[in-house]
Amino acid sequence: QRLRRGAAGSPRGACRLIADALATLKRLPPGPGARVLVRADSAFYGHATVATALKAGADVSVTVRMNLAVKAAIATIADDAWTGIEYPEAIYDETTGTWASKAEVAEVSFTAFTSRKKAERIPGRLVVRRIPELNLRQDDGQPTLFDTHRFHAFFTTVDPEVLDTVAADRTHRQHAIIEQVNADLKDSALAHLPSGHFGANSAWLVCAVMAYNLTRTAGILAAGTFTKARTGTIRARLVNIPARIASSARKIRIRLPEAWPWQQGLERLFTAIHPPPQSA
Structure with missing residues (x-):
């Protein structure tokens, strides 16, 4: 960028x-x-x-x-x-x-x-x-x-x-993939630049690209329909999840709704980031 x-x-x-x-x-x-x-x-x-x-x-x-x-x-x-x-x-x-x-x-x-x-x-x-x-x-x-x-x-x-x-x-x-990237960024962080100062806008662009890369990486790790999903879809279905945090037996649990359609994608993402402990 x-x-x-x-x-x-x-x-x-x-x-x-x-x-x-x-x-x-x-x-x-x-x-x-x-x-x-x-x-x-x-x-x-x-x-x-x-x-x-x-x-x-x-x-x-x-x-x-x-x-x-x-x-x-x-x-x-x-x-x-x-x-x-x-x-x-x-x-x-x-x-x-x-x-x-x-x-x-x-x-x-x-x-x-x-x-x-x-x-x-x-x-x-x-x-x-x-x-x-x-x-x-x-x-x-x-x-x-x-x-x-x-x-x-x-x-x-x-x-x-x-x-x-x-x-x-x-x-x-x-097809040039960069065109999809540009469209995705314009639909999110680059819908407008926040300042009239060049330095502030330059920093905003750097943050926008970092956020895009991290979000798309999350989609790839979640696999399935998220592999080619736009970042807006990933944020709506994997980041802003309809869950509540509960504490039970000194463990923090995420309670999700039943029959949630994106459960498998979230589980694949969570396992990739936090793999289960390996047995000795």
């Missing part, structure tokens, strides 16, 4: 955030040597963010902008190099206002950031997905490069033996 001052663009501070996140991952299982893939949209397609990820030992999969270099690279792809794919679920195309369920993918070798000095250029693969152009414009007599298809491309450094063209495209299109 990072709180930025003012109307900051998406790439601002991304290098530090990527470096910190990758440094944290190195300390977690499976530990050093594991390959990590950093996925991002076109706002983060820049030398600074890509180079930071590569320096930390990760691969990248970043959507590229349709600039002249990208269009020229796509034009070199042969007609017989395209592989047809079908989406498990249709994808909504905002430009045409239609749902696309079929597409074709291909790839070409591509060197990113050729405008920089040679040592800073990054070789990789340009994976391209094309779908039929359903919103054709009137022919004005000028031939165009993209007259029958719409193209979406991303740059990746993943070895083709690890992810081939189809697998790389499928991996890049996977």
